[in-house]
Amino acid sequence: MDFYIDALAAVLTLGPLLAMIGATILGVFIGALPGLNPVMAIALLLPLTYSMDPLVALGMVAGIYNGSMYGGAIPSILLRIPGTPASIATTFDGFPMTEKGEASKALKVACWSSAIGGIASAIALMTVGPLLAKVTLLFGPAEYFWIAVFGMASVGVMVGSDPVKGVMSATLGLLIGTMGIDSLSGQARFTFGQTWLLGGLDLIVVLVGLYALPPVLQLAEKSDFKGLSAAALKLQAIPFKSGEIRSFIPTWIRSSGIGIAVGILPGAGGNIAAFLSYNAAKNTARDQDSFGKGNPKGVAAAETGNNADNAASMIPVLALGIPGNVVAALVLSALVIHGLQPGPQLFHQNPVLVGGFMMEMLLTSILIIFLGGALATRVFAQFQRLPGVLLVPSIMILMCVGVYVINGRPIDLWVMFAAGVAGYFLEKVNVPLAPIILGMILGPMAEQSVRRALLISRGDPSELLTRPISATLAIATLLVLIWPIAKSIRKSRAA
Amino acid sequence: MKFSTTLACLAATAVLATPAVAEYPERSIELTIPAGAGGGTDTSARKLAIILEEALGQSIAILNVSGSGGSVGATQFMQAKPDGYSLFATWNSPLTTVPQVQNVAYSLDSFTPIASTSETAYTLCVKSDFPATDGAGFLEELAANPGKYTYANDGIGGTMQLAAERIFQSKGIDAVAIPFGGAKESLQNFLGGHVDIYGGSISTVLPHVEAGTAVCPIVTSAADVPALPGASGLAALGMADKETLLWRAILGPKGLDPEIVAKLADVIEVAVNNPDYVAFLATKGEVPNVVKGDALGQRLQNEFDGLAEVSKALGL
Numbered sequence: 001m002d003f004y005i006d007a008l009a010a011v012l013t014l015g016p017l018l019a020m021i022g023a024t025i026l027g028v029f030i031g032a033l034p035g036l037n038p039v040m041a042i043a044l045l046l047p048l049t050y051s052m053d054p055l056v057a058l059g060m061v062a063g064i065y066n067g068s069m070y071g072g073a074i075p076s077i078l079l080r081i082p083g084t085p086a087s088i089a090t091t092f093d094g095f096p097m098t099e100k101g102e103a104s105k106a107l108k109v110a111c112w113s114s115a116i117g118g119i120a121s122a123i124a125l126m127t128v129g130p131l132l133a134k135v136t137l138l139f140g141p142a143e144y145f146w147i148a149v150f151g152m153a154s155v156g157v158m159v160g161s162d163p164v165k166g167v168m169s170a171t172l173g174l175l176i177g178t179m180g181i182d183s184l185s186g187q188a189r190f191t192f193g194q195t196w197l198l199g200g201l202d203l204i205v206v207l208v209g210l211y212a213l214p215p216v217l218q219l220a221e222k223s224d225f226k227g228l229s230a231a232a233l234k235l236q237a238i239p240f241k242s243g244e245i246r247s248f249i250p251t252w253i254r255s256s257g258i259g260i261a262v263g264i265l266p267g268a269g270g271n272i273a274a275f276l277s278y279n280a281a282k283n284t285a286r287d288q289d290s291f292g293k294g295n296p297k298g299v300a301a302a303e304t305g306n307n308a309d310n311a312a313s314m315i316p317v318l319a320l321g322i323p324g325n326v327v328a329a330l331v332l333s334a335l336v337i338h339g340l341q342p343g344p345q346l347f348h349q350n351p352v353l354v355g356g357f358m359m360e361m362l363l364t365s366i367l368i369i370f371l372g373g374a375l376a377t378r379v380f381a382q383f384q385r386l387p388g389v390l391l392v393p394s395i396m397i398l399m400c401v402g403v404y405v406i407n408g409r410p411i412d413l414w415v416m417f418a419a420g421v422a423g424y425f426l427e428k429v430n431v432p433l434a435p436i437i438l439g440m441i442l443g444p445m446a447e448q449s450v451r452r453a454l455l456i457s458r459g460d461p462s463e464l465l466t467r468p469i470s471a472t473l474a475i476a477t478l479l480v481l482i483w484p485i486a487k488s489i490r491k492s493r494a495a
Numbered sequence: 496m497k498f499s500t501t502l503a504c505l506a507a508t509a510v511l512a513t514p515a516v517a518e519y520p521e522r523s524i525e526l527t528i529p530a531g532a533g534g535g536t537d538t539s540a541r542k543l544a545i546i547l548e549e550a551l552g553q554s555i556a557i558l559n560v561s562g563s564g565g566s567v568g569a570t571q572f573m574q575a576k577p578d579g580y581s582l583f584a585t586w587n588s589p590l591t592t593v594p595q596v597q598n599v600a601y602s603l604d605s606f607t608p609i610a611s612t613s614e615t616a617y618t619l620c621v622k623s624d625f626p627a628t629d630g631a632g633f634l635e636e637l638a639a640n641p642g643k644y645t646y647a648n649d650g651i652g653g654t655m656q657l658a659a660e661r662i663f664q665s666k667g668i669d670a671v672a673i674p675f676g677g678a679k680e681s682l683q684n685f686l687g688g689h690v691d692i693y694g695g696s697i698s699t700v701l702p703h704v705e706a707g708t709a710v711c712p713i714v715t716s717a718a719d720v721p722a723l724p725g726a727s728g729l730a731a732l733g734m735a736d737k738e739t740l741l742w743r744a745i746l747g748p749k750g751l752d753p754e755i756v757a758k759l760a761d762v763i764e765v766a767v768n769n770p771d772y773v774a775f776l777a778t779k780g781e782v783p784n785v786v787k788g789d790a791l792g793q794r795l796q797n798e799f800d801g802l803a804e805v806s807k808a809l810g811l
Contacts, residue, residue, distance in 0.1 A: 043532055043559070050545060140689030181563040184674055186596045186651045195570045195600045199562035266683060321702055322683045329532045336538045339778065343702025408558055409571065448676075455673050456645055456689060 004126070007355030010055060011363065019059035020360055024367045027067020028375050031083045032075055034212040034395060035402020037204060038068035038084065039326045046330055054338045055356045058331065062360040063367070065327055069307045070114035070368050074380045077106045077299070079219075081212045081395070085204060085271045086306035088211065088434055089278040093291060093298030100294050104377060105240070111372040113252065113300040117307035118365025120256035121263065125311040125318075126358045132264045132312070133319035139265055141452035142464050146473035147265065148446035151272050151438065153480045154279040165431045173439020176201055177447075184451050196411050203440055205403050205412045206419045210436060212399050213420025214427050220392045248300050251281050255301045259308020264315050266324030271441055275434070277305030283483060311361040317342055318354060331357075519579055519755055523554040526582050527575070529568025529589050531561040534677065535696050535779065539743055540584035542775050543612060546766040564650050565589030566599045573605040577748040579755040582609070586743050588654040591798045595806040596652030603799060607751035608791035610760040612767050614742035615781040616716035617658045618726060619646065620685070620693040620700050620709045630727025633712035634666050641669035646692035647681035650674050657805050658715040658739030659694050664808065665734055685709070696741060697722060697780035715739045722780035742784060744791060760787040 010016070030036045041064050049057035072087030077094035090110065097106035124132065139147075152170065179190040180200030191197040255277035262273040281301035282291040291298050314331065316322045321343035323329035335342050338353075346354055383391065403416045423433055450464070457463035465471055526544055530536040537559060544555040560568035569589045575581035583606065590606070593599060621628065627636040637644060648656040651674045663670060670692070675681045678695035685693035686703065693700055693709065701722060703709040711726045717735040719728040729737050745763060747756065764785045766772065773783055786794055 043557075050541075137683065137687035140684055140687055181566070181597065183563075183650055183676060188598065198570065199560075199567040266680070316683070320683070320686065321699065322679050326532060329534070333532055333534075333538045333541065336779075337542055337775075339775070341702050341778065344706040344708070345702055407560060407571075452673055452675070455671065458642075458671070 003351035003355050004359070007352050007359050010352050011059070011356045011359045015053055016055045016059040016356070016360065019056045020063045020364050020367065021371070023060040023063025024067040024364050024371055025063075025375065027064040027069075027364075028071035028074075028368075028372060030064065031068030031071020031073075031087075032376075032380055033398050033402070034075055034081050034083055035208050035399040037402065038064050039330075040402070040405055041068070042327055042330050046334055050334070050337050054334065054340075054353055055360070057334050058353075058357040059360045059364075061327070061331055061334070062357065062364045065310050066114075066118050066307065066361065066364040066368060067372075069118070069310060070111060070303065070372050071375075072306075073110035073114065073299070073303050074107065074376050077110060078103060078381060078384060079395075080215045082207075084306075085207050085437070086274050086309070087302070088207075088271070088437060089274040089302035089305070090299055091211075092278065092302070092434075093293070093295050094302075096292065096294035097296065097299065102294065102296075103381070105296065106299050107376045107381075108373060109248070109296045109299045110303045111368060111376065113248070113255075113303035114307040114372065115365050115368040116252050117256050117259055117304035118310060118368065119362060120252075120304075121260050121308040121311035122358060122362035122365055124260045125315055125361060126355075129315045129358075130319050132260075132315050136264050136266065136316045136320065136322070138469055140467075141449045141456060142467055142470045143473065144265075144267070145446055145449035145453055145464065146470050146477065148442040148449060150473055150477045150480065151276065151442045152446070153477045154276060154438075162430065165429075166435055169426070169431050169433065170435035170439045173436035174443035175439075176206065176436070177440045177443035183448060184455075196409065200444075201415060201440075202406060202412065203437070204406055205415050206440065207437055208399050208403055209416035209419030210423040210433055212395065213416070214424040214433075216392055216395050216399075217420070217424050219388050222388055244296075248297065251297050251300045252304050254280055254284070255304035256308045259305040260312040262305075263309040263312025263324070266316050266322055266328075267445065271306075271437070273309040274302045274306040275438060277301045277308075279480075283480075288487075307365065311358070311365075314357075314361065318346060318357075319344065321346075519758065520551050520553045522580065523556055524551070524580050524582055525556045525558055525575075526584050527558045527560055527568055527572045528584050529560055529565035529572070530586075531677075532559050534679070535698050535741075536584070536586045536743060539613060539776070539779070539781070543584070543763075543766055543772060546769050546772055547762065550762050550766055563597065564593045564653055566593045566597055566601075569593075569605075570600050573601045573748060575748045577607065577750040577752070579747065579751060579759070581748060582759075583746045583748075584612075584743070585746065586654075586741055587795070587798060588741070590795055591802055592652065592654040592657060592806075594799070595802055603792070603795050605749050607747040607749060607756060608788060608795060609745045609747055609751075609756050610763040610767075610788070611742055611744040611784055611786045611791055611794070612763065613776050613781045614740050614784040615697055615779070616714040616720055616728075617655050617695060617739065617741055618693075618697050618700065618711045618715070618720075618723060619659060619713045620704070620711040621691065622685075622688070623707060623710050625691075625710070628710040628712055628725070630712045630732050634662075634668065634732070637663070637668045637670055638666055642671065644691040645671045645673050646694045647673050647675050647685055647690045648694045649677055649681065652806065654739060654741060654802075655694050657802055657809075660809055661737045661739060661805055662713070662715070662729070662734060664805075665737060698778075701780060720780055722777070744786075756788055 030041045042061055072083035073090045075081040075083045076087045076090040077098055080091050080095035082088045082091055094106045181188050181198050258277040259273040278301045281297055313324045313328050316324050317328040317332050323332045332342050403412050528537050528540050548555050560571050566589055572583045627633045673690050678699040681695045682699050684690050700709055711723050714720045714726045714728055716728055717730040717738040729735055767783045767785055
């Protein structure tokens, strides 16, 4: 563990320090502006750092990654617009808190939770990283199939009051997820002869339209010319009740665990981590009905979960050379460009650099506590002072720029617009939108995994259940499905 | 007066619109890569772009457009303007293999070949406890156990699968192909023991060969590969004609000015042979290989025709 001391010394020099502070602030901004996302920012900035000290480049990655995961919470709470895909679950309770006048409290909870999730994850990376990498390898196609099914089962809890509409919405997501070239047979599905549909619909494009456009349209409906006055905006500091902070601790621990577990699985990602930890918080709470109506624990769970995914997602890339998401893939390319080979030998090749990167993941999480709160209240909350007539076009321009930059195709703007109009009307008839996104993420994962698993088992479906991890996940799925029903039966008996 | 101003403006516009090859490039170049960030094609192209930026005196913006074995990026790129400011850094498969199995909108004629940059072989690897870890023994073991072993590949009908099947066909081997999303996913499932054999690029599996967890009995090039000392090239196994390589090239859209092509090809040739770049390629098991202009077009056509035969025989 000696090399961590050397690594710390290397990180606490001017270049890496400035890179971390600057990048964390930048990350919060990128996360908070709908449409802009960390992957894009890192992909654009990382090549500029190839000629610099690798610790500067990696410090920048760490800062943007951690900062943006928290930043996404800010518009989720203030405007019900998720800044990043991973902050959808934050809107569930964050925005109701704002409506109750508790925006400042929600932002504080989000800030602390993000930092705690990030710190827990970085510590996991530094201490048990190589061990967790072994766990990663236990997950084959059969296990991935069950993870996807488990994730979809949690939709059941998110559908709200009308399960039929929830299932409809999830089915829509599953259908959208099947579009494009099927990677197992090479067949094009639902592309209608359009070459731009061969790659399917981009998740972020659909997400920005579906989630950001309806609140913007609602804002436009109000045709507000004044905006909030400075006095009305003054975020009231609602004091925490005694013992309230202590009551977050179980949520923080649980959500950190979930975030780390999802993080080490390549391909799963922070989006799922936030949903699953929100779901777990709601399922284990005594006051389930208060979730979705402004329960700070909902915000804490979602934000801890999505930040706890970050450092953990670096475990497979550093220990095995297998990137779990695009940010990890960019880190991999930065290491390769600097002549390093991610994989089992990486620690021996350059312990100071690897240890330093882990330190940077930790330090930037801590920085969120100091920088995040001030940025949210001093800067972003001020946007609400803009009258609607200015706020609406500004957000829409940002959305368009962000969506256009992803693939550089004008057609994506139409996809976003169509998704937004669909989302607007779906909300009017109370169809929940979250299951659409979950369906889009989990549907392809479930389908491809189950087909691969069956190819490997030569078509024998019993292999899906006879392996220890897949069997455990199958049982967990059943429990998640039965739990709410059992609870409501018990409740009706008691009544 | 007004008329002459208009005329002057028109003349100025005309001058601006004519591509002045001597001054090319005058602004930044966009380089489309039909693969995700962090992969072999991506890192090779990004590293090369750094050297090219210096040589051309202009910045190069990288655009990763991945999906469907590279056909999404190729399809998007073919619509770019042939002004020399949109270039395409690809590996051979999207151009020569993918069109055999996918109904793509482009053909070889949709692009202007500029120069190839580097090449490498694919490899087949097993865990160190596999019954046979030398080239000949490995093929015998597979032939003796039809349908027993699974091998991971980069996607259905991809170059990697065709490379393996060419070898398997000639030895009468029946192994079960499991398509994954890319070499990284293949590696994950190979290391976890979910598939028996890794099939994919050398660079991805190299760290695990050095760590002793993986052994590679075979490479798909005729010659042996210095980065993998234990692996047999196909010539040593008497199948030199079954060689399938992974190689990388830079292309432009259809109708690119031949002078720009010649200028870029020369700059690329120098950049690829830069000692820094050669050393970088070596760490990934790749070697420089520059074929320029029309010769590159011929190479693409030959490979396309050869693979068309294999995939027909496979019934893909």
